[in-house]
Amino acid sequence: MSTALATPALRDEGARLGFRLTLPAQILVLFISAFPLLMQLYISVTDWSPLSGLGWWNAWEMWNSFANYTDLAADGRFWSALKRTVIVMVVCVPAEFLLGLALATLFADDFPGKRIFYSILLMPMMVVPAVAGYMFFMLFQSGGPVNDILSAIMGGPVTIAWLSDPTLALIAVMIADIWQWTPLMFLILLAGLVGVPQDQIKAATLLGANPWQRFTSIVLPKMKTIIIIALAIRVIENFKIFDTLYIMTGGGPGVATETISVYIYKVTTQDLIWGYVAAIALAILVVLSIVAVFAMKCMARARQVPA
Amino acid sequence: MSAIHLQNLVKTFGDFTALKTMDLEIADGEFMALLGPSGCGKSTTMNMIAGMEEPTSGRILFGERNMAGVPMGRRGVGFVFQNYAIFTHMTVRQNLAYGPRMRGAAQAEIDRRVGAIAEMLQLTPLLDRKGDRLSVNILQRVAIGRSAIMEPAIFLLDEPLSNVDAAFRAVMRTELKQLQRQFRQTMVYVTHDQLEAMTMADRIAVMDHGVLQQVGTPLEVYNNPANVFVARFIGAPGMNLLKGRPAESDRGLVVDLGPLGITPPLPDDLAAALRGARGEVLYGFRPEHAALVPDRQGLAMPVSFVERIGARTIVHLSEGESAVKAVFENDVGLSIGQKAVVAPPASSVRVFDAATGLAVKAG
Numbered sequence A: 001m002s003t004a005l006a007t008p009a010l011r012d013e014g015a016r017l018g019f020r021l022t023l024p025a026q027i028l029v030l031f032i033s034a035f036p037l038l039m040q041l042y043i044s045v046t047d048w049s050p051l052s053g054l055g056w057w058n059a060w061e062m063w064n065s066f067a068n069y070t071d072l073a074a075d076g077r078f079w080s081a082l083k084r085t086v087i088v089m090v091v092c093v094p095a096e097f098l099l100g101l102a103l104a105t106l107f108a109d110d111f112p113g114k115r116i117f118y119s120i121l122l123m124p125m126m127v128v129p130a131v132a133g134y135m136f137f138m139l140f141q142s143g144g145p146v147n148d149i150l151s152a153i154m155g156g157p158v159t160i161a162w163l164s165d166p167t168l169a170l171i172a173v174m175i176a177d178i179w180q181w182t183p184l185m186f187l188i189l190l191a192g193l194v195g196v197p198q199d200q201i202k203a204a205t206l207l208g209a210n211p212w213q214r215f216t217s218i219v220l221p222k223m224k225t226i227i228i229i230a231l232a233i234r235v236i237e238n239f240k241i242f243d244t245l246y247i248m249t250g251g252g253p254g255v256a257t258e259t260i261s262v263y264i265y266k267v268t269t270q271d272l273i274w275g276y277v278a279a280i281a282l283a284i285l286v287v288l289s290i291v292a293v294f295a296m297k298c299m300a301r302a303r304q305v306p307a
Numbered sequence B: 001m002s003a004i005h006l007q008n009l010v011k012t013f014g015d016f017t018a019l020k021t022m023d024l025e026i027a028d029g030e031f032m033a034l035l036g037p038s039g040c041g042k043s044t045t046m047n048m049i050a051g052m053e054e055p056t057s058g059r060i061l062f063g064e065r066n067m068a069g070v071p072m073g074r075r076g077v078g079f080v081f082q083n084y085a086i087f088t089h090m091t092v093r094q095n096l097a098y099g100p101r102m103r104g105a106a107q108a109e110i111d112r113r114v115g116a117i118a119e120m121l122q123l124t125p126l127l128d129r130k131g132d133r134l135s136v137n138i139l140q141r142v143a144i145g146r147s148a149i150m151e152p153a154i155f156l157l158d159e160p161l162s163n164v165d166a167a168f169r170a171v172m173r174t175e176l177k178q179l180q181r182q183f184r185q186t187m188v189y190v191t192h193d194q195l196e197a198m199t200m201a202d203r204i205a206v207m208d209h210g211v212l213q214q215v216g217t218p219l220e221v222y223n224n225p226a227n228v229f230v231a232r233f234i235g236a237p238g239m240n241l242l243k244g245r246p247a248e249s250d251r252g253l254v255v256d257l258g259p260l261g262i263t264p265p266l267p268d269d270l271a272a273a274l275r276g277a278r279g280e281v282l283y284g285f286r287p288e289h290a291a292l293v294p295d296r297q298g299l300a301m302p303v304s305f306v307e308r309i310g311a312r313t314i315v316h317l318s319e320g321e322s323a324v325k326a327v328f329e330n331d332v333g334l335s336i337g338q339k340a341v342v343a344p345p346a347s348s349v350r351v352f353d354a355a356t357g358l359a360v361k362a363g
Helices: A008-043 A056-062 A067-073 A076-108 A114-126 A129-139 A145-154 A166-194 A198-206 A211-222 A224-239 A243-249 A260-271 A274-303 B042-050 B092-102 B107-120 B136-148 B166-183 B194-200 B218-223 B228-233 B268-274
Strands: B004-013 B016-026 B031-035 B057-062 B077-080 B154-158 B186-191 B203-208 B211-216 B240-249 B252-256 B281-285 B299-308 B313-319 B322-328 B339-343 B350-353
Touching: A008 A056, A008 A274, A067 A274, A076 A114, A076 A166, A076 A224, A076 A260, A114 A166, A129 A145, A129 A166, A129 A243, A166 A224, A166 A243, A198 A211, A198 B077, A211 A224, A211 B092, A224 A274, A243 A260, A260 A274, B004 B042, B016 B042, B016 B211, B031 B042, B031 B194, B042 B077, B042 B154, B042 B186, B077 B136, B092 B107, B092 B136, B107 B136, B136 B154, B136 B166, B154 B166, B166 B194, B186 B194, B194 B218, B203 B218, B203 B228, B211 B218, B211 B228, B228 B240, B228 B350, B240 B322, B252 B268, B299 B322, B313 B339, B322 B339
Parallel strands: B031 B186, B031 B203, B077 B154, B154 B186
Antiparallel strands: B004 B016, B004 B057, B203 B211, B240 B252, B240 B281, B281 B350, B299 B313, B299 B339, B313 B322
């Protein structure tokens, strides 16, 4: 190869040229990603808001010596929103994963009508989240279809006030999320599943492994990377859960379904304390970055064992 | 160990018939090669023996035992896949232990069996190596060991050498043959490579278009092909076949090849079988049996091409529609355009019925 033949001097020359050629793009990327981050960091240590009459670059005049961060640490509403977000995530992501995996396993084999079911199954993912929000808002009305179905099953009128009960509202919101995002999990996991080498599965079968043993000893280990990717995508996305939920409950009743995103939205649009919002957002970014780094570490470890 | 009996085996996939009425007896401890071009039904046959596919009709017996409805995990069949299908996410040890572990053997028992098989296959120093970090001959040994640890009655090998480069294939063939002697198991080996079949197998079953063409030892198949397909398929290059009609001459029965003239007289036994026949026949002889002979005693044709491949020289002769290849041990000094006269020794001539393609039996 040419790199092996190149002298160190030549390689340096190449690296310098490469740097010069990519410099404009690098500056652009830096501007797009670093600038907002720095701006956010800057504003987060001030009391600045758009109503303060100052340009954001003059926010230093409202420097509040990290009061936003100390406030945040003591903000009960923030912590309970964070807790709620984590609860939603801990319920929804595993549910989506298990349902998606079960469906993917089902769809890895052929059965009559597979193509139709496949399309139907992917539909929730295509629905605009706001529309899904309205859909579930209607479904969960006390006179809505969900209660109608429950009435038919129970044999008597059921009038559960889903969206006005703190616990039930959270459950309804989680059901909507699971409905909408299981298909994505299914799709990713199906891609992983069909990528498992068939002859290794056959070899395992010939060696006497039963279906469950094949699944745990061959299929799951081979799917490790893709499972981590799927989980990472959903954990990060689910953490930001907003549109469907906001339309269904608006974070209510009270603050019963107020997740981090809803809380930030409210503080931004209602309280208009943008310096504080910037501080919250940075805190969330740090948390999600830790999740992402962890996922990437897992992936790197899994990749040492290619399929 | 177990014999395999295939009786009236048929396999169709929708309209496509992969296998038409196959009957084959494979003896206990025999190394049988299923040889044929791709799509000949050899892999289908093997998959049915393994239980990966159910025959459309017919029976498969292992010894006395009918295999109908026996799932593939319970047939006692060891299967070596084309690419070995080693579990790449496991170590060699875990690969070898897989079968016993899945059947719930005790850990001490597993360790003992893995140790024994690793010793036999010289895998002991590699036991903790990951499955994706193995060279191809190690893969072959692990694949065989992983099956052998289950003490299968039958070993099936699906073109295991097709992904190996030519130089290494010879090493692998030797190793495989030695392993078979060691285990003394019935082995069925699917291949499209006649060299593999000829060098390793006790007997070869030649297949084409879902039909078994001939079963015999490598030399039987080479010397006495049952039909035109086998004659052309076995041997590199395949047998020369020239169309003509039997005709009487003053030196005995010959084949009149039309514009090419007449062949040297046929040996007495073939002449006896052919005398009185009027239909077209194919006059056949192996390129490596062709010898240069004086004028008028053989087939005179111009040289169209000469391949010198070191140990041998392949001379292509052609005249009109007819083509003959002759293989010589030495460079015979022929060049393109020159006329050569070649003839096989009478004993190595084979004649086939042009209409049916079947060999004319020396009577």
